[in-house]
Amino acid sequence: MSKRTIVIAGGAHGIGLAVARAAAAQGDEAVIVDRVPPSGTVDARFVRVDLSSARQADEALGSLVKSEDRIDALVVAAGRAANGALGDRSAHEWSEHLSNDVLSVVVPARVLLPALIQTGRDYGVADIVVVGSIAGDTAFKNAVVYGAGSAARNSFGEQLRVELRHENVRVRSIHLGYVRTRAIEAIKPTVLESPFADTPLTPEDVSAVIMHALDQPAHVSTHDIVLVPTLQGWA
Numbered sequence: 001m002s003k004r005t006i007v008i009a010g011g012a013h014g015i016g017l018a019v020a021r022a023a024a025a026q027g028d029e030a031v032i033v034d035r036v037p038p039s040g041t042v043d044a045r046f047v048r049v050d051l052s053s054a055r056q057a058d059e060a061l062g063s064l065v066k067s068e069d070r071i072d073a074l075v076v077a078a079g080r081a082a083n084g085a086l087g088d089r090s091a092h093e094w095s096e097h098l099s100n101d102v103l104s105v106v107v108p109a110r111v112l113l114p115a116l117i118q119t120g121r122d123y124g125v126a127d128i129v130v131v132g133s134i135a136g137d138t139a140f141k142n143a144v145v146y147g148a149g150s151a152a153r154n155s156f157g158e159q160l161r162v163e164l165r166h167e168n169v170r171v172r173s174i175h176l177g178y179v180r181t182r183a184i185e186a187i188k189p190t191v192l193e194s195p196f197a198d199t200p201l202t203p204e205d206v207s208a209v210i211m212h213a214l215d216q217p218a219h220v221s222t223h224d225i226v227l228v229p230t231l232q233g234w235a
Helices: 014-025 054-067 091-123 144-167 182-186 203-214
Strands: 005-009 029-034 045-048 073-076 126-133 169-176 224-227
Touching: 005 014, 005 091, 014 029, 014 203, 029 054, 045 054, 054 091, 073 091, 091 126, 091 144, 091 169, 126 144, 126 203, 144 169, 169 203, 203 224
Parallel strands: 005 029, 005 073, 029 045, 073 126, 126 169, 169 224
Antiparallel strands: none
């Protein structure tokens, strides 16, 4: 397998950082795109950009494309966790959350789309991975707006898969259950009180599944992956 360039949107910490480390460990070039530098040691290029800003993304990711021979994969792990009932936050706060959660997927995918399509034509395959949540598929307590944002991300991945299937660009969504990250624990979600809270997924569990999907032959597509702790089951 030749060296690939894998762009990780939201790669400064948590799942994105784990993907960057896994990619670098197997000899790929990892490019972390985020508002802040990586929170830990990683052999990766860093591009500072606010992915909710189309203007910033156009400039920063446009420069990235020009500096790379090819872009093989985009992994979108950017987004913010949010816990609470609808009345717990103002309309402005929820609007900001939804805007960030959706645009952080749509914007980098749109900017990198021509480069990914070109890679698909030149090398036979390119990939987009959208990291989402099972909260977009089923209801949880205090997750009304977070669930809505997750549903949008999940739907975007599925719609884009159909749109790009004849361009040799594979698109897959990963619907995650409870993953222990600092961002999730900081908002104290209800899931922390559940029986499976002691055996959560780790960012490394998720990155292993993502890399396995990226490593599949060009004719194989795992386009909809549900990954949860064993004790969590589906919900």
